[in-house]
Amino acid sequence: MNIVLLAGGVGGAKLAQGLAALLPPEQLTIIVNTGDDFTHLGLPISPDLDTVMYTLAGIANRETGWGRADESWRTISEVTRLGGPDWFRLGDLDLATHLTRAHVLQNGGHLTQATQQLCQHFGVRCPILPMSNQPASTLVETEEGVLPFQTWFVQKRWQPAVKRIILPENAQASRSVILALQKADLILIAPSNPYVSINPILNVYPVRESLADAPGAVVAVTPIIAGEAVKGPAAKMMAEMGIPVTQESIVLFYEGLIDGFVFDERDQGALDHLDIPQLCTQTWMQTDEDRRRLAQEVLTFAQSLL
């Protein structure tokens, strides 16, 4: 059984960790959003890749939801003193990831190879694949104009109201991503932000087509619980874009792609009027045990759809 998970940052990383605890590494592939990637202080930064990688390696900072545990800040403090930007905090350990990635890219490797090398040294055994080896930057059209994703998300703390998400045309999936999707028996969509974490992956050709045509089952887990996002801007931006903050909106967003939908028990009954296969359970993952349990329930549900 080959399982593929499409994931953004925190929510994606949590479900990935749950799945990795249950499955042998050769059965699980995680395809990660790189629409958030950007160049900062000259270095290539891949926030979602790193969150998933650090989480699976057991070295993620669980308080912040980004960066590494046991982090220190000597270099970035000095950068700030030297007049450099201070809004994107790169810790001393985290910097080593970006420097190593830059080294691989500088020597002609691509992002998939850089990620593979990092995973190997971090002891992460299941493949973590960037959705593309090409730059495929997400832009956010806001009340303050069109902003690069990290400018909106981190520098402006996702406060400017969102009008529209702008995804690149012509972005191509990597060969590894295409192969993983072709082999997949189950494709899971993590409880990540559908608009800025999952849609950038779907937008990369031919990911959306692969899901629509998948012979196996495709199952999405909602990131919304009782009208709120577990973390981050999903609910706020839905409201700003005029989308009702409901489970039905998420189901409609994935219409034509998914065979089943997983949502929280606090929204029980919300989808009774739809005939899509549903799993209503506790989707909030606070502990490692929550992550494993939800992963197991999602797997069992998805397998029942085959």
Added chain:
Amino acid sequence: MNIVLLAGGVGGAKLAQGLAALLPPEQLTIIVNTGDDFTHLGLPISPDLDTVMYTLAGIANRETGWGRADESWRTISEVTRLGGPDWFRLGDLDLATHLTRAHVLQNGGHLTQATQQLCQHFGVRCPILPMSNQPASTLVETEEGVLPFQTWFVQKRWQPAVKRIILPENAQASRSVILALQKADLILIAPSNPYVSINPILNVYPVRESLADAPGAVVAVTPIIAGEAVKGPAAKMMAEMGIPVTQESIVLFYEGLIDGFVFDERDQGALDHLDIPQLCTQTWMQTDEDRRRLAQEVLTFAQSLL
């Protein structure tokens, strides 16, 4: 009185510090070799610029001759653990310099602007100018083939015998460098390696022409004392290239450019047969007081040639 110093790394930095202790900052400009510059771990590294900058800021590591005092190594140790290269040691504080420089360059600034920003925040008041804003990499033809400068100098610890130094064609000086040379009353050549520190600067158009035509006085300080280099590969590579390791060789190297020559008292009499104006004094700079004293003697000597 406008003084310009052409400088490489350690020896250049020491004389620069001596001059900076004597002169008001608006009277001193230091033009620094960037032939050693390279990209490492994705970051633009300027070893000689940084050595001069750190020395004038009083934060240089005096034991190593490179990098910063009170340095730590958390990030680079992690890079090594992640399979990155470990032969070029970038400390946590030093990294901040390269990241800040990368930030300026990434945002469309040039190397002169990046250096100016760094100097301002380090409290260095006299202008430190990279010889060029263009890449102008020095290559070293050795018994092991043609090597990038830092590969030969740091990775291979300058052990492969040198056949020839290869400098780029068509490198252009920055506008600031040209202006500083035009205004100079005295041009001093630091006791840096003539072949790999000073010649790359002279090779940048129109620096050599500016020295040859300078209306003021041009004075060089030798890096060789009693047949040995104070630090680094100068004497070793002279021997390998078939050049006698003598003061006369250095004078000949700068022939047509200099109006006076400063060499060490241990070589007293070595240039009696030449009619170039000479200052024979203690050129080895161990203490801050040595640096100031030599700077004062060189200035007095150079002024006597006007």
